[in-house]
Amino acid sequence: MASKLLDRLRRTLFKEGALSSEPDGHGADEFPESSELDDDMECVSDRLGGTLCFEGDGMVDSEELGDVSGPDSDSDFFGESIEDACSSTDTSPIGPSPKSNLLTRQLQENWRSSRARSIPDKLIFEVTDASVVHETNSKYVLYTLHLINSGTFDKTPGIITRRYTDFERLHNRLRRRYGADMEAVYFPRKKLRKNFAAETIAKRSRAFEQYLSHLHSVPDLRTTPTFLEFFYLGDLRAGQMLMRVGRYQEGLVSLLNALRLQEKLGCAQLLQFQKAHWFFNLSALVYCFQELEQLSEAQEHCERALQELAPSHEALQQRQWHPLLIPLLQTNVRLSWKISKDKRRWEALLQEIQERGMDVTNLPTLKECLIRESLQDNEGKLRGKSRGEDAL
Known part of the structure; x- marks a missing residue:
């Protein structure tokens, strides 16, 4: 609007000859072109725009707004951590009003709840223990895995213990029944020697974690009976057998663990x-x-x-x-x-x-x-x- 008014005034002055009588010949240079004014307005618009950063340390590309404060400023609330959102009002000699404190607490709770909802739950497979087991005619490594829901503190992880042959059986059955989905799935192979070395066990533990995570990430695989029963069916059978012989307390342990696995x-x-x-x-x-x-x-x-x-x-x-x-x-x-x-x-x-x-x-x-x-x-x-x- 301002550029149009100035442009109209300049044309009027030129028409009356007021500018042609100036001896120094500056004339139209004293009035910038409308395009230049438009560019200036665009710069102002960019400066006032700014970008809010929810995860960083402050706002981006907003030097002119760095000192802005007051009830309409977002810098305290989003640029800093949520716990320090009212640090400026807490140190004020007048002190915050009860109404503003209530509003701030409500905003904090809404922000926390919306952030919690935005974090999707993910099932994590973690090998927490690997021990070498000696039996009469065999020797193998027994891996203990925890199934944990991310996003919140999981107080009740599901627990399974499996050996290499259990994972190998799962892999072969999945390949036989779901070959197309298993083409890109890597399975850790056995070694000719050093299968019981600490380094080998550690690497294989990480490999099993990645293997199960990959299977669970494929929708067509994570809902198959073969994949699901690998986790809970052993505990379910154990609970039934213990219940048959009247060992209810021990059976309860297996059944509750099976239920946690089924839920996850x-x-x-x-x-x-x-x-x-x-x-x-x-x-x-x-x-x-x-x-x-x-x-x-x-x-x-x-x-x-x-x-x-x-x-x-x-x-x-x-x-x-x-x-x-x-x-x-x-x-x-x-x-x-x-x-x-x-x-x-x-x-x-x-x-x-x-x-x-x-x-x-x-x-x-x-x-x-x-x-x-x-x-x-x-x-x-x-x-x-x-x-x-x-x-x-």
Whole structure:
């Protein structure tokens, strides 16, 4: 706007001959071209624009704004750490008002929560121990891995112990069934010698971490039964065997670890074998907690399973429901009565099933269902041992 006004004034003066009478001949040089003024305006616009930096030490390309302060300035809040956001007001002789402190705290909490939401959870595979095991006719290295969720402090990592042949079996099975996805996957090979040297074990530990991380990064591989069962199925079988012989406390350790592994791998959202294994694990935990007189924990896991197993109205009409549904309903009603929790919803569901002609009195108990369950892998095999099975 200013450049247009000056340009119009210059043309008017030239038209009246006012500038032609000047002896020194400066004339039009005293009035810059409109393009030059436009450039100056662009520079001003650039200087006022600035760039906010959320992770750095300050703002970028903003020398003129370096001394800016006040309620509209973002330099304190984003250029510095969030904890020091109000350092200038804290040292003020007048002191901050309660209202401004409240606003600042709200902004800090919103910023922290939005930043936490922006960090995606990632599953980390970490070898925490590698020990040489001597048996009668064999010698091997046993690797202990922790599965940890990043983004937050993971207090309950999933833990597995595997040897080289376990990883090799996993690799061969994945190559056989998912060859196209496994073409670019590197697997550490055995050496002819020095397999038990500390340097070799350390390098192989890092290689196994990278190997599992790579598999988990491929969507078509991380949801396959072969990959998932490599982690949790051994503990699930061990828990079942320990439960069969009445060693409920030891079985609880294996089952809880299997549940943590299933949760971290997302098995609750999957179907077929993984969903069946998920419900078996919750039901086995219910029974073990119940036998150990930990009734609140038993009822909590029972409720968790029933929330997913509860059939729709159409399924009830067609008498289609999970085999564990009725034993879990009966167990949950008893547990809820003992610990004084509301059981009306599950009593009503059990009553509705009975009204549809289902005899719920002559069905297998929860323990009988769990002991009879065959925990096969997706290839129908039962091989493989875990820590719990070794103890039997």
